[in-house]
Amino acid sequence: MRTTLTVNGERHDLSHDERLSLLDAIRDQIGLTGTKKGCDHGQCGACTVHVNGRRVNSCLTLAAMHDGDEITTIEGLGTPDAPGAMQASFQACDGFQCGFCTAGQIMSASAVLEEIGRGEPSHVSSSLSSIDGMTDGELAERMSGNLCRCSAYPMIRAAIARAAEAAE
Amino acid sequence: MTFDFKMDQPQPRLLDSTRQGLIGTDMARPEGLLKVTGAAAYAADHLPEGCVHGMLVRATVTRGRVTAIDEGSIGDIPGLLGVFHGPKFIRNPAQGMAGESPIRPDTEVHFHGQPIALVVAETFEAAREGALRLAVTYESAPAEVDPETASEVESDEPDTRGDWDDAWGKAAARVDLTFRTAGHVSAAMEPHAAVAEWQGENLLLRGALQMVATNRLELADALGVEPERVRVVSPFVGGGFGSKLGIGPEAVAASVAARDLGRPVRVVMARQTVFDAVLRRTETRQRLRLAADADGKLLALAHDDRISNLPGEGFAEPVSSASRFTYDALAMHFAQEVARNHRTPSGSVRAPGEAVGMITLEVAMDMLAQLLDIDPLDLRLKNVATSHPMTGQAFGEQRLADCLTEGARRFGWADRPAPGTRSEGDWLIGAGMAAAARPNALQESSARVRLTPWGAVVETDMTDIGTGTYAILTQIAGEMLGLPAERVEVRLADSDFPRSPGSGGSFGASSSGSAVFMAAKGIREKLARTLGCDPDDLALQDGIARGGNVERSLADLIDGELGETATVGPGKTAETHASAGFGAHFAEVAVHRWTGEIRVRRMLGLFDIGRVLNERTARGQALGGMIWGMGGALHEALEHDPRTGHIANRDLANYHVAAHADVPGDITADFLPVRDDHANPMQSKGVGELGISGSGAAILNAVHDACGARLLSIPATPDKVIAAMEEG
Structure with missing residues (x-):
């Protein structure tokens, strides 16, 4: 079957097996291998991309469901020579x-900042109508x-907080 | 030219007098921008021209024989290229540093989930369908899967010291406990992957591997080809933690299929296969006995354990490893039983031994302090070993007491409220502490350093599995040769490069780093000769050499290129001196009065790892280890089906590894300034596994402080906490 995806602003016309996941389309068909497959079951988050501005586990959705969608991957945020703000913050904070x-x-972190910016509450927010910042x-x-099995969590959260401060 | 160095005596602290100012700093990882932009290519990111896809097929019986594999059952799948199996396939990954093929069972099945075949197809979807649908018939045999009731149990003579009965008999206080730990998996985020590509008679294997030199030997042996025909590369590895020490079934299967098909083959294990078919950490049952006089001086210490492994697997988790040298006692006793069973075989998972042994020792120490009504900190300080109790060796450097006292000061240990007196709503708050220890070793390692007018190029087959190898080798070469980091290029993880031990046992940084250090030292001596000064008077900084009142740029000083290959290895200091990393953990927890939920609110670790090579990567290792220790104490458990032994929770939804929400914002790790002159020429010690050692004990001891529940089985899930609160 055929699907058209726009990935990082570039249009791709794919001819593929119906069972092709969005993740495998991005990695193996389009050749953007920065997005990773850690579990293929939506349990680890390594495959997170943005679909029309929302974060999605790309292993949990079929490429065929995204005809005409705008996808952003890690390559769309910056390059080693010109990293994006969140990427630079991760490098700075290890x-x-x-x-x-x-x-x-x-990809998740950059979406989180937008979700907080829109005032969307989470499970730990004190109210359903507003968040505590x-x-x-x-x-x-x-x-x-x-998940991060290296357990770089403290440094990841420092990197996100740093990027958020810089964005203010 | 090859430069051989054996660590026979302490070496001058050269890195304390060099001028570049790189060593020990918190320099960012040179490969970091590749990682944060998705440009770093891991094994499965390679799809060479014509590459096809393989999926492993798992055994669905625990023990027996494959009697038929019906390829016709999947013959209707479009794009199917073949079903591969047979005498070259390996049963399980090689144990670390084996250097030869693991058991090749041919048609025999020894554990549920054993890879028995590979389905290859033009697309991943077709290969996966084939692997799931392939009809396999078995002749099944009975299999024991419970280590507690195993009929085959092996044991060696216990290691002992002193008169046990006398020491035990005259004690004022005694602890005798049984502690149980669940099995663990490494669960590296990158599933095991291999891309095999034959070029004529030569194989290029891109793998997710920690030790490419021995992996090449293992793969060549499994395939029956000369090692010279096999090249293994693994420049980016998505975590290892012991699970990628040895060559795995994915690499052998991909190589067999690629040769037959004449096309490159990529095999990536499904996450469930990573659980089934990669070596696990054994479950343990431990008996820990401590006896002390009324002042808290230890008289007797015994640490006996029972672990399990598949028949024929030589690895045995060294559960009591750190119990042998952390504290001193008149009498000591260490015994181990290995129960043979048909669960997934066991092997190295981060900090084999200490991860499960030190938590037991340190919970027992807390219980002893409670019995004697002594501050747990003071009890430890009274008993810190000043030499290795079992071997009599002096320690190269041993700063456990300083870690304990300084860590306590930073944590505010002395100011903590009395046990069981602090609560916030339904949450009971408590604090706990524990010691950390993990042996350190220098392994034989080689590296080539070339100085060119541009800068320096370092080559070794050492890997960087997230540990920071690219950073520290850049720093060592830059520091020794007076070059800024951007003028040093580090090339790793290619079996064509000089051989290192690879990443494992926390010895990688010190071993491969010492080889780079000695090669660079050789270059310094040549530079000094050219400059006409004594090597001791040579100063190198920012590409300028100074010595004997002469100043010249490095580019002028060398004629084209100056190269040195060094091989370093352990020598007499490894016999005369014991080397180990040490540390202290402090934790604050909240325990929910009604649900038994444990929330870790604060963790502090302070460590003695000798010279710190890179403060930021070392800190990352220490924090990662501390969080692993927390996960083991509270969350992680392999659940085996009692009938078949198979791992029931074989994915990341059911086996809980620590997530962001489990990890407190207030968690710190730091290092004392130490030099271990007997460890290696850089005076450094390993850090990758030390952080786990004891961190879970600090948490369990804090739980006891909070609510009186004494947890003697991990993970300490809410059901166990509630039961222990009712007892306590």
Whole structure:
């Protein structure tokens, strides 16, 4: 079957097996391998990308469901020579070790800042109608879908807080 | 030219007098920007021209024989290229540093989930369908899967010291406890992956591997080819933690299929296969006995354990490793039993031994302090070993007492309220502490350093599994040769490069770093000769050499290129001196009065790791270890089906590794300034596993302080906490 995706602003016309996940489309068909497969079951968050501005586990959704969608991957945020703000913050704070979960952490983190900016509450927010701001507890809760077995969590949260401060 | 160095005597502290100012700093990782932008290519990110996809098939019986594999059962799948199995396939990953093929069971099955075949197809989807649908028939045999009731149990003579009965008999206080720990998995975020590509008779294997030199030998042996025909590369590894020490079934299967098909083959384990088929950490049952006089001086210490492994697997978790040298006692006793069973075989998972042994020792120490009504900190300070109790060796450097006292000061240990007196609503608050210890070793390692007019190039087959190898080798070479970091290039993890031990046992940084250090030292001596000065008077900084009143740029001083290859290895100091990392953990927890939920609110670790090579990567290792210790204490457990032994919770939804929400914002790790002159020429010690050692005990001891519940089985899940609160 055929699907058209726009990834990091570039249009891709894919011819593929119906069962192709969005993750495998991005990695193996389009060749953007910065997005990682850690579990293929939506349990680890390594495959997080943005679909039309929202974070999504790309392993849990089929490519065929995204005809015409706008996808952003880690490569869309910056390059080694010109890293994006969140990427630079992760580098500055050592918000990674092995680097395998890192794309997912960064894609999730940049979406989290937007979710907080929109005032969307989380499980630890004190009210359903408003949130308490950018606390460490809010970041920890909202980032808990992204596992890091190296356990660079303290540095990841420092990197997100730093990026949030810089954005203000 | 090759430069051989054996660590026969302490070496001058050269890195304390060099001028570049790189060593020990918190320099950012040179490969970091590749990682944060998705540009670092891991094994499975490679899809060479014509590459096809393989999926491993798992055994669905625990023990027996495959009698038929019906390839016709999946013959209808479009794009199917073949089903591979047979005598070259390995049963399980090689144990660390094996250097030869693991058991190749051919048609035999020895554990549920054993990889028995590989389905290869043009697409991943087709290969996966084939692996799931392939019809396999078995002849099944009975299998024991419970270590407690195993009929085959092996044991060696206990290691002992002193007169046990006498020491035990005259004690004023005694602790005799049984502690149980669940099995663990490494669960590196990168599933085990291999891309095999034959170029004529030569194999290029891109793998997710920690030790490429021995991995090459293991793969060549499994395939029956000369090692010279195999090249293994692994420049980026998505975490290892012991699970990628040895060559795995994915690499052998991919190589077999690629050769037959004449096309590159990529095999990535499904996450569930990583659980089933990669070596686990054994569950343990431990008996810990302590006896002390009324002042808290230890008289007797015994640490006996029972672990399990598959028949024929040589690895045995060294549970009592750190109990042998952390504290001194007149009488000591260490015994181990290995129960043979048919669970997934066991092997190295981060900090084999200490991860499960030190938590037991340190909970027992807390119980002894309680019995004697002595501050747990003071009890430890009274008993810190001043030499290795079992071998009599002096310690190269041993700063456990300083870690304990300085850590206590930073944590505010002395100001904590009395046990069981602090609460916030339904949450009971408590504090706990524990010691950390982990042996340190220098392993034989080689590196090549080339100085060119541009800068320095370092080559070694050492890996960076997130530990910071790219950073520290950059710093060592830059520091020794007077070059800024951006003029040093570090090339790693290619089996064509000089051989290192790879990443494992916390010895990688010190071993590979010492090889780079000695190679650079050789270059310094050549530079001094050219400059006409004594090597001791040579000063190198920012590409300028100074010595004997002469100043020249390095580029002028060398004629094209100056190279040195050094091989370093352990020598006499490893016999005369014991080397180990030490530390102290402090934790504050909240325990929910009604649900038994434990929340860790604060953790502090202070460590003696000798010279710190890079403060930020060392801190990352220490914090990561501390969080692993927390996860082991509170969350992680392999659950085995009692009928088949198979791992029931074989994914990341059911096996809980610590997530952001489990980790407190207030968690710190720091290091004392130490030099271990007997460890290696850089005076450094390992850090990758030390953080786990004891961190879970600080948490369990804090739980006891908070609510009186004494947890003697981990993970300390709420059901166990509630039961222990009712007892306590």
